[in-house]
Amino acid sequence: MAERGRRTVRDLRRGNRASLLRHLYFEGPLSRQELGRDTGLSAGSISNVVGELLADGMVEEAGAVESDGGRPRTLLQVAPGYGYVVGVDVGETRARVELFDLALTERAADDLPLSDGGHDVDHVVGLVLDGIRTVVREAGVDDREVLGVGIGVPGIVEQGDAVPGEGVGIVVHGQTIGWDAVPLGRLLREGTGLPLFIDNGAKTLGQAEMWFGGGRGADSVVIALIGSGVGACVVADGKPYHGATSSAGEWGHTTLRVGGRTCRCGSRGCLEAYVGAEALLGRWQPAPEGASEEAGLAAMLAAADHDEQAAALLTEAAEYLGAGIADLVNLFNPERIVIGGWAGLLLGPRLLPAVREAAAAYALRHPSAQTSIELGRLGADAVTVGAATLPLARFLDTGGEHAAVPQVQARPGVQEGPAAPRWNRTARAVR
DSSP: OOOTTOOOHHHHHHHHHHHHHHHHHHHOSEEHHHHHHHHOOOHHHHHHHHHHHHHHTSEEEEEEEOOSSSOOEEEEEEOGGGOEEEEEEEOSSEEEEEEEETTOOEEEEEEEEOGGGTTOHHHHHHHHHHHHHHHHHHTTOOGGGEEEEEEEESSEEEOTTOOTBTOTTOEEEEGGGTEEEEOHHHHHHTTOOSOEEEEEHHHHHHHHHHHHSTTTTOSSEEEEEESSSEEEEEEETTEEOOOTTSOTTOGGGSBSSTTOSBOTTSOBSBTHHHHSHHHHHHHOTTOOTTOOHHHHHHHHHHHTTTOHHHHHHHHHHHHHHHHHHHHHHHHHOOSEEEEESHHHHHHHHHHHHHHHHHHHHHSOHHHHHTOEEEEOSSOTTHHHHHHHHHHHHHHHHTTSOOOOOOOOOOOTTOOSSSOOOOOOGGGTTOO
């Protein structure tokens, strides 16, 4: 029996596979020689592991480059078509579901407005399961090719004792949308046998921006999500900070004005009550009735040059946002603060200069001078992309292992079609 804490041959092999897969994924295409140089593995280990990955179909050849005086060197890359991942963004007004190949190229998508059902748990679960089935079918993909489904949701996500990919222990506390200890993982598990990974939407946005966008190359970053509400992902030493119970990053519910405006969470003076899209539109009297929040905020921006109320609200929002960013600078001393989310990207071009000015005025001078404030680079669907990285990250970190999930045991009355499973509201704390 191996001694406790001692690495076995299997552990070493798995670690080598993970190291090569991750490096090829983020830095490829690369030659075997470059892999050896970058990872520090021996030529023999590189040869063995690459041979396994090629045989498994996880890695493929991607052309060749000339070498100095020798034979051309074959380039390798992670095979985009080896598997697929699904990303889901449960937003304030819609659920968006996208299926990607391993290069995160979109293969199918489905937009599902929440409509009159709002964030009723059964309604949301039914939409998400519908969307997953739709994109898998439209992409012509077999369920066995899907490495997992990542889901970004509003609120605090407790992972509990969940096995990666199983999902049944995951509970969501969404105070602003009326979710109280919702066993979301278990409810979704009753309708799909695919591996499930669930996290807060701001954290999935943060992972996407760290991998591919404004946070890439930095170890200390705060990625802000500004939509209907406000959240943040705090990254320290290259890793998202979750806190004791996964609630770190609820930046929108930090108090900027004692006794101020009432927030959706029930408290007063929260940042979200001054810079969230819902709060801004709720205070703008000419806000178009029946329009989406996206259309309403775009109209507010267009009117700001001749509408004094719109201009005043945006000026105030810029100062509050700058003050909130100053708090992040003073607390976390990040290299960068990246502003994302659909509303953040919509407001950013107009407000960013004033936000930077306010942040500099409210923050301590020395850390403020070391911090850049910029817009996200991945667009309004970054939460969905980030959600898709949850199963992809596990795939890379385990050297290509597939998550094992329990066989679906649907309760009586749960159908394998579009119908949503019903949530027993008398048993909210089930895990």
